[in-house]
Amino acid sequence: MKPIDCESLYRDPRHYDLQHKDFVDDIPFYLRQIKKYGEPVLELACGTGRVTIPIAEQGIKITGLDISTPMLSYAKRKATMKGVDVEWVKADCRGFKLDKKFKLVFFPFNSIAHLHDLESIESCFLCVKAHLEDDGRFIIDVFNPRLDILMRDPSKRYPVAEYPDPDGRGTVVITENNTYDAASQINRIKWYYKMGDQAEEIVEELNMRIFYPQELDALLHYNGFTIESKFGNYDESPFVSTSPKQLIVCRTCG
Numbered sequence: 001m002k003p004i005d006c007e008s009l010y011r012d013p014r015h016y017d018l019q020h021k022d023f024v025d026d027i028p029f030y031l032r033q034i035k036k037y038g039e040p041v042l043e044l045a046c047g048t049g050r051v052t053i054p055i056a057e058q059g060i061k062i063t064g065l066d067i068s069t070p071m072l073s074y075a076k077r078k079a080t081m082k083g084v085d086v087e088w089v090k091a092d093c094r095g096f097k098l099d100k101k102f103k104l105v106f107f108p109f110n111s112i113a114h115l116h117d118l119e120s121i122e123s124c125f126l127c128v129k130a131h132l133e134d135d136g137r138f139i140i141d142v143f144n145p146r147l148d149i150l151m152r153d154p155s156k157r158y159p160v161a162e163y164p165d166p167d168g169r170g171t172v173v174i175t176e177n178n179t180y181d182a183a184s185q186i187n188r189i190k191w192y193y194k195m196g197d198q199a200e201e202i203v204e205e206l207n208m209r210i211f212y213p214q215e216l217d218a219l220l221h222y223n224g225f226t227i228e229s230k231f232g233n234y235d236e237s238p239f240v241s242t243s244p245k246q247l248i249v250c251r252t253c254g
């Protein structure tokens, strides 16, 4: 199993939250799925609780699991400040054992792309199966790969985000470039953080495994899942060639 290589990117959760503060589109989607399939709920790779905390605020029983100590500590602090109850677990989604089962396990916001090799993906799926109730559902949210983005000129920079620096150095401007390795299906992205008028940039690496639609369906199928729905976005529109997302709802076979 390949080691996880994203710790550095998530070492300061304040930047993660500021970068994504306006992104809330997926929360109503998960609330609808929880209404349909029930609770308790387990979120894999919950990060700063961007999705976990709004779900818990609805009184839903939710466990958030993540491998990053800084992300989890930040999530815990936010939940405590808001007075919401979440069970936080520090664990690797490729090898966890909790003493309960869930009606819904979800793996949001492209986090599955941090799993680069077959063994990692299959170990994670095995853990999910062991923690699903018989009638439970598993939801994966990952991009529908865009070849135009993967094949971009690596010498060019593209905008990612802008937000106020939490350390008061002005505006943080993030740009990126990428190189796609077609053999391993890893998109090797570099994020360049420019803090205000500081001359030097901080560079972080983000290596994302690309999952082609038929490949992801087959991986689920051959690991004992039946796909019930595949949506192309959070509005539950059907998955088509041009869909931005692969949003898969599945259950275990048999």
Ligand SMILES: C[S@@+](CC[C@H](N)C(=O)[O-])C[C@H]1O[C@@H](n2cnc3c(N)ncnc32)[C@H](O)[C@@H]1O
Binding pocket: 004, 006, 010, 044, 045, 046, 047, 048, 049, 050, 051, 065, 066, 067, 068, 071, 091, 092, 093, 094, 108, 109, 110, 111, 114
């Ligand atoms: C894109 S963030 C998603 C955070 C949150 N779910 C959200 O939607 O905002 C990806 C998260 O995956 C976590 N992660 C990466 N590899 C992991 C692993 N093997 N097990 C558990 N968490 C992992 C990172 O620590 C990070 O918090």
